[in-house]
Each structure stands twice: as structure tokens, then as C-alpha cells.
Amino acid sequence: xxxxLVVEDDALIRMVAEMMIQDWGHETLSAxxxxxxxxILRSPQRIDAMFTDIYLKSSVLGGCDLAHQxxxxxxxxxxxxxxxxxxxxxxKALFVVGAQCLGKPYSQQQLQDSxxxxxxx
Amino acid sequence: xxxxxxxxxxxxxxxxxxxxxxxxxxxIKSANRAFYQTFRTSPQETEGSLIYNLGNxxxxxxxxxxxxxxxxxxxxxxxxxxxxxxxxxxxxxxMLVNAxxxxxxxxxxxxxxxxxxxxxxxxxxxxxxxxxxxxxQSIVDTIRDPLVVxxxxxxxxxxxxxxLTIFGITQAETKGRRVSELLQHQWDVPALRxxxxxxxxxxxxxxxxxIEDVFPGLGRRVFNLNARKIxxxxxxxxxxLLVFEDVTDRKQRERDAITLTNEISHRIKNNxxxxxxxxAYESRWTAAPCVQGYQAMQTRIGAIAQLYDLIxxxxxxxxxxxxxxxxxxxxxxxxxxxxxxSGIKIEVKAEPLEIDPERAVPFGLLVNELATNAIKHxxxxxxxxxxxxxxxxxxxxxxxxxxxxxGIQGKDPDSKKAPEKRGCDYVAIFVRxxxxxxxxxxxxxxxxxxxxRLPLLLIPSGAEPLAA
Numbered sequence: 277x278x279x280x281l282v283v284e285d286d287a288l289i290r291m292v293a294e295m296m297i298q299d300w301g302h303e304t305l306s307a308x309x310x311x312x313x314x315x316i317l318r319s320p321q322r323i324d325a326m327f328t329d330i331y332l333k334s335s336v337l338g339g340c341d342l343a344h345q346x347x348x349x350x351x352x353x354x355x356x357x358x359x360x361x362x363x364x365x366x367x368k369a370l371f372v373v374g375a376q377c378l379g380k381p382y383s384q385q386q387l388q389d390s391x392x393x394x395x396x397x
Numbered sequence: 398x399x400x401x402x403x404x405x406x407x408x409x410x411x412x413x414x415x416x417x418x419x420x421x422x423x424x425i426k427s428a429n430r431a432f433y434q435t436f437r438t439s440p441q442e443t444e445g446s447l448i449y450n451l452g453n454x455x456x457x458x459x460x461x462x463x464x465x466x467x468x469x470x471x472x473x474x475x476x477x478x479x480x481x482x483x484x485x486x487x488x489x490x491x492m493l494v495n496a497x498x499x500x501x502x503x504x505x506x507x508x509x510x511x512x513x514x515x516x517x518x519x520x521x522x523x524x525x526x527x528x529x530x531x532x533x534q535s536i537v538d539t540i541r542d543p544l545v546v547x548x549x550x551x552x553x554x555x556x557x558x559x560x561l562t563i564f565g566i567t568q569a570e571t572k573g574r575r576v577s578e579l580l581q582h583q584w585d586v587p588a589l590r591x592x593x594x595x596x597x598x599x600x601x602x603x604x605x606x607x608i609e610d611v612f613p614g615l616g617r618r619v620f621n622l623n624a625r626k627i628x629x630x631x632x633x634x635x636x637x638l639l640v641f642e643d644v645t646d647r648k649q650r651e652r653d654a655i656t657l658t659n660e661i662s663h664r665i666k667n668n669x670x671x672x673x674x675x676x677a678y679e680s681r682w683t684a685a686p687c688v689q690g691y692q693a694m695q696t697r698i699g700a701i702a703q704l705y706d707l708i709x710x711x712x713x714x715x716x717x718x719x720x721x722x723x724x725x726x727x728x729x730x731x732x733x734x735x736x737x738x739s740g741i742k743i744e745v746k747a748e749p750l751e752i753d754p755e756r757a758v759p760f761g762l763l764v765n766e767l768a769t770n771a772i773k774h775x776x777x778x779x780x781x782x783x784x785x786x787x788x789x790x791x792x793x794x795x796x797x798x799x800x801x802x803x804g805i806q807g808k809d810p811d812s813k814k815a816p817e818k819r820g821c822d823y824v825a826i827f828v829r830x831x832x833x834x835x836x837x838x839x840x841x842x843x844x845x846x847x848x849x850r851l852p853l854l855l856i857p858s859g860a861e862p863l864a865a
Contacts, residue, residue, distance in 0.1 A: 286667050292674030299681070315404050331663045336656075360666025362706045381669040381702050383695035384677040 277340065278395055279321070281305040283313045283328035283342065284358075293317045293327065296384050297391065309334055310342045317349050325354040325394055330377070331361060340370040347372050415513040418499075423448050423465055426508065433757075435515055437486045452855075458482050464496065469509055473498050479516075491520040540640075546627070547637040549597060551575050554636060563643075565614050576639065583610040589622065596624050596637050607644075619648040658709070669702050697762075697823075703729055705763040708754055716751035722786050723747050726764055730772070740780030741772055747787040750794065756831060760851075763827035767798035767847050770824075773801025775845060793851055795836075799846035 280297055282304050283349045284290035294304040308315035309332060317323065326346055332338030343355045354366065357377040359367075371377070374397060409416050415432035417425055428443050438451070448465070449457040460480045468475055478494040494513040500507035534555055537544060543560035545553050556571040562581060576593075577585035586608060595601045603624040611617050621642040628635045673695045680691035707725040708717050727743040752760060764785060771783045786797045824847075828835055833851035 278751055286671070289667060289670050289674060292671070292678055296674075296677060331659070336659065360663045360670070362662070362709065379699075379703070379706075380666040381695075381698055383672040383673055384680070384690065385695070385812060386699070 277301045277303065278324040279303045280391070281307060281313060281316055281323050281326040281328075283307045283310075283326065283332070283339065285309055285333045293387065294372065296387055297327070300388060300391070302391075306383070310338050313342055314345060314349075317346050317353075317389045323350065323353060325356065325391075327356045327358065327391070330357050330359040337367070337370065339351065340367070343375065354394050354397060357388055412512075415515075417443075417448070417511050417513070419448060419465075419511065420660040421507070421509075423509075427449065432513070435487070435513070436484070442466040443521070455482075455484050455486065455487055464494065465509070469496055469498065475623075490515055490517045490590070492516065494505070506861050527723050542640050542642050544638060545571065545576060547576070547593075547639055549635065551593060551637075560641070564612065580613060583608065583612060584622075593624060593639075597626055597635050602626070603639075605642075609648075617645075618643060619645045660800050661707075662709075665705070666702055669698055676775055700762060701758065704758050704765070707761065708757045715754070717754050717757045719750045719752050719787050720745065720747035722752065722757065722761065723764065723787065725770070726761060727785060730765070730768055742774055742782050743768065744782060744784045745786070746784060750787060750789060759827045759830045762829070763824060763849065764796065764798065765850075766823045766827065771798060771800040771802065771845065775800040775804075777803060790850075793850050794853075796849045796851060797846060799844060801844040804843050804845050 282290055282294050283370060285308055287308065290306060290308070294306060297304050305316050305321065307316055311334075313326070313328070317326075326343065327369050328339040328342055330337060330339035332342075335341065339357055339359070343357070346353055346355070355372050355375040357371065357375060358380055359377060360380040363377055363379065367375065368377075376394065378386060379396060382390070401808060409429045412429060413431055415429065415435045416433055417428040420426055425443050425446055425448055433439060433443070437501045443451060449462070458480060460478075460482075462845045464475060464478050464480075466479075474495070476495050478496065480492045480494055481490070482492070484861060493516045495512040495514075497510045497512075498507055499510055533546065537555060537557040538559075538743060540557060541559055541765055543557055543563045545560055550552050552575055554569045556566075556568060561568060562572070566579065570705070571579065577590060589603075589606055589608070592601075592603045592606060603622060605748040606622040607619060608622060609617065609619045613765050622639065622645045623642065624637055624639045627638050676691050676695055676698075681686050683691060704726075707722060707729065723745045724747075728747050731739070731743055768783055775781060775783075781800055781802045783798065783800045786799075788795055788797075825835070828849055828851075831851050833849050836848035836850060838845070838847060
């Protein structure tokens with residue numbers, strides 16, 4: 277089972293996402309913004325993957341910046357993005373290599389499929 | 398005239414310029430055909446008379462007197478002496494006079510050969526050209542957008558007052574230089590240079606080439622550059638007009654609008670995510686038979702959100718282009734339901750029709766429902782085609798979703814229902830909402846086709862102004 281860091285500035289969405297992920301037997305870590313996420317990423321804590329919102333309160337493309345910093349800290353980390361806005365090619369170009377984006381609103385099934393796919397890579 | 402000059406006289410006759418030969422007393426000895434034609438006179442009236450007396454003294458011109466009486470006596474030849482005069486017979490003319498003294502052996506006085514060329518038209522064209530460029534300059538100066546006029550070699554002929562004022566440079570600093578050399582080389586962009594090189598030779602205008610940069614004294618600005626060839630009738634020289642349209646404010650408004658749209662979209666999607674999350678949460682404690690319903694609900698909420706995205710992508714002002722919209726739906730379904738490796742392909746055949754955005758959501762949900770049914774039930778083997786088509790038929794439009802799958806005889810129990818009855822009657826709900834009717838399905842050998850007739854929720858393309 278994996279340890280997945282969930283970065284989402286909306287507490288309710290984050291809670292439900294974590295709950296879904298835990299239902300499949302994974303462990304979750306929780307961050308509401310970039311700073312919290314980076315603090316966890318810099319800790320010795322085991323983290324296999326990060327599921328982050330792109331549109332964070334601190335910055336419109338905050339999740340993209342965060343993912344690059346996260347990969348710099350932990351090159352093996354797998355990343356799954358989520359976002360409510362229409363995904364443009366310009367945004368895709370900012371993604372870390374191999375990462376996918378799950379559009380909001382995502383169903384339980386869609387999140388599960390995406391998480392399985394991410395962890396399989 | 399001596400015999401030895403007869404052959405020279407023949408040559409003189411063939412010269413297109415008007416020629417006259419005067420003696421030392423300025424008496425006309427002879428003239429050529431071109432002279433008689435140009436000045437509408439004859440040898441009888443001309444030969445033997447004093448040049449000034451010719452044709453009602455029309456040649457008694459102070460400038461000519463000056464040439465013949467003051468200049469010629471001291472020089473062997475005079476070239477390019479210009480005489481502008483109102484000739485009674487031919488009107489106002491500009492004549493270019495070349496004079497040469499012809500001296501014979503032992504004779505100190507000799508003759509004077511005058512070659513008179515009518516350059517009126519050339520001079521008029523030159524004056525016209527000058528007036529034209531003065532006019533151009535005055536137009537250039539009255540246009541509020543900064544602009545420059547460029548020579549064939551891309552150097553600046555003139556810059557408008559607005560250009561000089563806005564960019565804080567002088568006319569002298571621009572003249573003869575290339576646009577790319579000005580200021581801090583903000584216009585030195587290879588793509589722009591490439592386009593500018595095509596304006597004159599290929600008569601290919603530049604439309605709205607955008608440059609964003611920091612300009613001294615102006616800060617960050619966005620300019621749209623427009624260029625076109627300018628030429629005047631009868632003049633082979635072409636020049637280029639390069640206009641700099643400051644679109645900084647407009648650009649900022651567009652960016653603000655995009656930011657706002659993104660913010661709204663972010664909030665709406667987050668709210669929908671909360672609803673989907675709550676449904677997911679609820680389903681944890683729900684009895685198994687209902688879980689499927691909860692899951693389907695999550696998927697439909699997702700579909701509505703996706704349709705909003707697709708509408709914003711296919712929207713042209715107040716309407717949504719149906720072909721683009723269907724293609725986006727097909728693309729999204731292929732990605733979410735089928736995956737890249739799927740053997741099921743979704744094809745779109747749509748006429749160029751526009752749809753009211755208000756109805757685009759139920760329309761999209763209807764397409765979504767019918768196509769999902771086809772994908773779920775028609776292809777137990779995992780391969781086949783689904784075709785989404787829309788065409789106008791009189792004052793109605795027909796939406797048709799067809800597949801080449803197992804058809805109504807298929808083994809899937811759900812597919813034994815009439816195709817439009819599958820999917821919890823959602824199809825019927827959306828059709829009713831759109832005020833349409835389902836065309837009863839015909840049992841086919843293979844495949845299934847659902848036809849839905851809808852009233853004029855679609856407007857033929859171009860029927861009304863679409864700009865927002």
C-alpha cells in the first residue's frame with residue numbers, strides 16, 4: 277500500500293479525497309497549501325505519491341510549481357494533478373514528466389482509476 | 398543651309414525632341430518636325446523670323462532671353478535649362494532647353510542649336526508625387542495610432558507625430574533607420590522581420606502581430622502591428638505603412654476576464670466536487686443495490702461539469718458551434734470511457750449549425766447518454782464505431798446516434814429494451830426538456846440507431862450576429 281500526500285486548499289474536498297484513498301487501503305498525508313506540503317516533503321516521512329490541486333489559493337498554478345519542487349526533493353515521487361479549470365496544452369507543458377491530471381469534479385471511480393494508474397508507473 | 402548639312406538635317410528630323418537652329422541674330426534658320434508638331438506651327442511661319450516674334454511673341458520669355466542673350470554668348474553649351482511658360486497655343490508647359498553653339502571654320506558667330514523637350518508631364522507627376530507624400534505625411538500625423546512609413550529597403554521614410562511622442566524619439570533619430578534598430582530593439586523580432594519582408598514583394602499585409610515588452614518611459618506594453626503596402630497610381634515606388642496599435646488595456650481586460658472565468662470555474666468545480674464527495678461519502682453506508690445509482694449520479698455530475706468546459710471551448714459569442722461541441726464530447730468520452738487502446742471509435746458528422754448555450758447542456762447530456770448506452774451495450778467484443786450526427790431537416794434538426802454493434806437482438810438484458818429506453822429514461826427526460834421527439838426505432842439486422850427530432854434550438858450558422 278502506498279503513502280499519498282494530498283494537497284488541496286478546500287478542507288472538505290481534501291477530507292473526502294483522503295477518505296476515498298484510505299478506503300482503498302492507502303495511507304494519506306494532508307496539506308492545505310504549498311508551504312505545508314513542502315514541510316512534509318522535506319521531512320523523512322515515506323511518501324510514494326502526491327495528489328495535488330493545481331489551482332491553489334496562494335497561486336493560480338501553485339500545484340505546478342509545487343510538483344517541480346517536490347520532484348527536486350524526491351525524484352522518485354509520482355504526481356497526479358487535479359483542477360477545476362479547462363486543461364490547456366500550455367498548462368500540460370508545465371507538468372512534471374509522466375504526470376496526469378484528473379478534472380474536477382471526479383468520481384470515486386475516476387480517482388481510484390487514476391491512483392491505480394499513477395502507482396503502476 | 399550648306400549641302401554638307403543636309404544629311405545632318407535628315408537625322409535632326411528623326412529626333413523626337415523639338416530642335417531649332419538659330420543664327421547669331423536669333424533668327425530661326427530651320428526647325429524639325431517635332432518642333433512644328435509640338436508647338437503647332439509650320440515652317441512658313443517659323444523660318445526667317447526672330448525667335449521672340451514667333452507665334453504672337455509666345456517665345457518672348459524673359460528666361461529664354463536670358464539664356465540666349467547672356468548665357469549662350471559666353472558658353473559653348475547649356476544643358477537642362479528649364480523654362481516654364483504659358484504658351485497661347487499649347488497652354489502652360491515646362492520645357493527643358495539644351496543649347497549648343499555650332500561653329501563652322503572661320504565663322505566666329507555660327508549657329509545655335511536649341512533642343513526643346515516638353516517635360517510638363519514629368520514635372521506634373523513629380524509635383525503630384527510631392528503633394529501625395531505631403532498628403533500622406535499629413536494623414537500620418539493625424540492618425541492617433543503611432544505609425545511609420547518605410548522605404549523598400551525597410552528604412553524609415555517618416556514617422557508620425559504620435560510615434561515620435563509615444564516612443565520619445567525625434568524624426569531625425571528615425572529617418573533612414575530600420576524599425577528593428579529603434580529604442581532598445583523591442584521591434585527586433587525575427588518573426589516580424591520575416592513578415593515585413595513579404596509585405597512589399599508579395600503584397601501580403603501583416604495583421605495584428607503582437608509584441609509585448611517593456612518600453613522606456615511607457616512600462617510594459619502590448620502592441621499589435623499592422624502593415625500594408627502603399628503605392629500611388631503611376632509611380633512604381635512602393636512603400637510600407639506600419640501601424641502600432643496599443644492594445645495593452647484591451648489585453649488586460651481580456652486577461653482579467655480569463656482570470657475571472659478561471660476563478661468562477663474553479664469555485665463551481667470545487668462545489669460540484671464537494672457534492673460528488675458527499676455522494677461518495679453517503680454511498681459508504683448505503684445498501685449495495687443503491688451504490689450503483691450513487692456512482693451513476695457522480696458520473697452525471699461530472700458530465701455536466703465537462704459540458705460546461707466544452708461549451709466554453711466551442712462557444713462563439715452567444716452561440717455554441719455544434720460540430721465543435723460534438724467533437725469535444727466525442728474526444729472527452731473517448732478519453733474517459735474508452736481509453737487510447739479501445740477498439741471503439743466515436744465519429745462525428747455534423748452540419749455547421751449553432752446552438753443556444755442555454756440548451757447546450759441538456760443537448761450535451763442527451764448525446765452523452767445515447768453514446769454511453771451505445772458504448773456500454775453495443776460492443777460485447779470491444780470493437781465498433783459510434784457515429785454522432787446532426788443535420789437540419791426543414792424547421793427541425795435531427796440528432797442521430799448510431800452504432801454498428803450487436804443491435805437490439807443482443808444478449809445484454811438492458812440492451813433488449815428499445816435503445817431510447819435504456820439509461821433510466823434519462824434520454825426521454827432530456828428530449829422532453831428540449832421539446833423534441835424520439836423517432837421510433839426500427840429493428841435492424843446489426844447495429845442500433847436512435848433518432849431524435851428537435852425543434853429550432855439550433856440556429857443556422859451566420860443567421861444572426863454571433864459576436865458577444
